[in-house]
Amino acid sequence: RPPCFPPGPFALPIVGSIFSILPSPKESFSRFQKKYGPICSYKVFDNWSIIVNDPALMKPLLADPVFSGRKHLYLFSLRDEVISGEKMPLGILGTSGDVWKNQRRFTLRSLKDLGFGRNSIEPIMQKELEDLINTFSQTEGQKVDVGLTFNSSIINVIWAMVIGKRFSHEDVRLLELVDKVNKMLQSFNPFHPAYRFPIIKKFFPNLDVYKSQDTYMRQLLSFIEDETAQYEKELLADESSFSYIRAYLKEMKEAETEGKETPLNMHHLKANIFELFLAGSETTASTLWWAVYLLASNPDVQKTIQKELDEVIGEDKLPTLAHMDSLPYTTAAIYEVQRVADLVPFAVPHETTEDATVSGYRIPKGTTVMFNLSHGLKDPKYWKYPDRFYPEHFLTEEGKPYKPENFMPFGSGKRVCLGESLARLELFLFFATLVHRFSWKLSDDPIVWEKSIVLSRPPRFMVEISNRNSNAVF
């Protein structure tokens, strides 16, 4: 252990603490937190990392530029090489310093112009919801596995912003895309030795861990390349079409024409689109999948939400974003879904950009830093019933929604989720509409929990859906 480094589990030569972390990093980190306290350390093979558990300590560190670097993960190095043929880091999620700042700033600005702030995104979401309502209303009397049903709708919302078009839910290309993004995320285990030592790939390029990631990633990139090329050919000239690609190409080409230096280029554009898909679809869609599970297993909570929706919106109308501030119990229930789902338990690994001192410990430049967002969502210190689905966790005594400081499902500070505003709008409109329009009942089939490493996956279950407010329209 380096001098003055936080405490943590014993590290063996060569492998470090890997056997204390596998097979379940989530349980292991929770064990470390209980044993070693607010900040601890562990070693994975040759790499010393720290994990910050205490939300009060986490907040200032997440706001500190020194803790806002990014560990360059295997998946991103591989993608960057495929895009540019070089090792130069691309995009937002996996970059640090000026590259990260420039791509993040441009993307945030242009997505905001495109409707992150409410109005223009609402009809796009409503169109997706109309299709979903149609699908679910035909399943009355059957048992349904909702599984990846929400992924197509959420991908369509992102695609509408990125390129200005949507796919039909039956389109094979959309279904393949959903499948690839899902498989790529579910099969990725950042603790796998094969990712830590890419040299292994030289000798065993056909190992499953490499082949699966390589294949899904290349297929997703080739989809993005085809669509971007088609967009440039067919839609770029149409001045009335708005999209992220258009905004990006326009600013890039204007700078080129004026002979100005610009951080924007085609390689970053492809990487950014890849990330909007990867970070923006599975996360929001899985939260909705969790929501159905929690609603179906908690009929009393479901009824309370429906009562509020019926009273505020009426039985002949569906919710709109304008209702967002007048539904305290529904809002609290969405926060509670995010708390129980604990979707991204340790954020995305950060890296220190300078030497630093935290609580008297010395943290050298280049240390991997994990933020245990999960602890703030689950520890009994912060929640009355940490293991229950209890929306009252997020209501004041006067019945107003509130978010405690330790509730950080989107992270916080410099690297806070770039899609938080969009995700909040999506979660509200999809959740409120689906609870207002249908009742969800858990069937008595077995509930199956599957293992997941990067994102907390909901269980597989069967649900019976019944229509309510069948004549309601937006």
Ligand code: HEM
């Ligand atoms: C319920 C949905 C979502 C959750 C729970 C979520 C959560 C997170 C978390 C925890 C991080 C890591 C923060 C850190 O490293 O400290 C993150 C980063 C990110 N998210 Fe989300 N996210 C969601 C939806 C979205 C959406 C809809 C998009 C875009 C369309 C998106 C794009 C990103 C990007 C690009 C980053 C990287 C930011 C950076 O490195 O600067 N996310 N998200």
